[in-house]
Structure formats: structure tokens, C-alpha cells
Amino acid sequence: MKTIALVFLSLFLTKSCQNKKELVENAQAIEATKIEENKTEMPENKVQTGTKVEYEATSRGFFSKIIFENNQITIASDRNNPEKVTVVMLTKEDVSEISNLIKAVNLDELPNLKAPSEARTYDGAPHANLTITSNGTVYTGAGFDAGNPPSDIAKLVSKLVSYSEKK
Structure with missing residues (x-):
């Protein structure tokens, strides 16, 4: 019984860690996309803007x-x-x-x-x-x-x- 519980718990934790890893990777990809979008929206030559x-x-x-x-x-x-x-x-x-x-x-x-x-x-x-x-x-x-x-x-x-x- 202990062995079955231990195997079940190990599988559950492994699956849980994989889901968290995927969530982190997805969040990083979304953040990178936002940064790229902001770069394209802002002009490169802001010489006198805001002076x-x-x-x-x-x-x-x-x-x-x-x-x-x-x-x-x-x-x-x-x-x-x-x-x-x-x-x-x-x-x-x-x-x-x-x-x-x-x-x-x-x-x-x-x-x-x-x-x-x-x-x-x-x-x-x-x-x-x-x-x-x-x-x-x-x-x-x-x-x-x-x-x-x-x-x-x-x-x-x-x-x-x-x-x-x-x-």
C-alpha cells in the first residue's frame, strides 16, 4: 500500500512540476512578445521629444x-x-x-x-x-x-x- 501511494505521489509531483515549467516558459514567451511589440511601436529617434x-x-x-x-x-x-x-x-x-x-x-x-x-x-x-x-x-x-x-x-x-x- 505504501509503495502504491509513493508511486502515485511521485507521478503526481512530476506532472505538477512539468505544468509549472510550462507555465513559466509560456509567461516568458508572452513577456518577450510584449517587449518586441513595444520596440516596434516606439520610434528610434527621440531627439527632442520630451525636452x-x-x-x-x-x-x-x-x-x-x-x-x-x-x-x-x-x-x-x-x-x-x-x-x-x-x-x-x-x-x-x-x-x-x-x-x-x-x-x-x-x-x-x-x-x-x-x-x-x-x-x-x-x-x-x-x-x-x-x-x-x-x-x-x-x-x-x-x-x-x-x-x-x-x-x-x-x-x-x-x-x-x-x-x-x-x-
Whole structure:
């Protein structure tokens, strides 16, 4: 009787392990298929997709935040009312110009750029900063005086600020 029970149990466990192995193999095949489907759906050249540039200048009595994203500029000048913004839709030429200015910036060096002046340290100028998000990576620059950015980002900052002056 023990022998029959032992043989029956062995056959049952062997069959059970084979079923689990098949389930694991099927799950792996399904996962591989999903990965292949996602690869075909996503374009290979996502150069400027998802690029976002944020310029912010603040002091005790001044606030300006300019965001370039999705072919538009969003300008906020009231830190206490973040919903109060001005949106500027950009032309293709403007988007192209800003994209070229972004490409000219060495993103890896952005945090190491030295500010040409230090007036912000004694409230002589608003403190400004530039943050660029590209392909999911956030590059945050070292602070600088508003109106006097490091030369490597001066053209980009000037272009962004020019939209707030137009409003």
C-alpha cells in the first residue's frame, strides 16, 4: 500500500512540476512578445521629444518662471498664484531656434558653469537658475545672477526671457 501511494505521489509531483515549467516558459514567451511589440511601436529617434527647459529668477520682491515645453512658452510672474500664467504658442521657426540653442549647450557641463558675477549673494540681483530635462534626464545648472548668465547659456536664457518681455 505504501509503495502504491509513493508511486502515485511521485507521478503526481512530476506532472505538477512539468505544468509549472510550462507555465513559466509560456509567461516568458508572452513577456518577450510584449517587449518586441513595444520596440516596434516606439520610434528610434527621440531627439527632442520630451525636452523641457525651465528658467527661474527669484528675489524677495521678484519672481519669474519661464518654461519651454511642447512647442510653447509658459510664463509665470506670481509665485503666490501658480495658476496665473501666460502661454505663448511658438512658431516652427521659434521652436527650431530654441531647439538649436538647447543643442548648443553641453548638458553634462551645465552644473559646472561658473556665474560671471555674484550680486545675488548680497541681494544685488535676483537669483536665477536653468534646468533642462532631456530624454528623461534632468540637468540643473549652478545658480547665476538674473540678467547675467554664464556665456555658455546666455543666448538660450536671453531667448527665453525675451518672451516674458513681449507679454
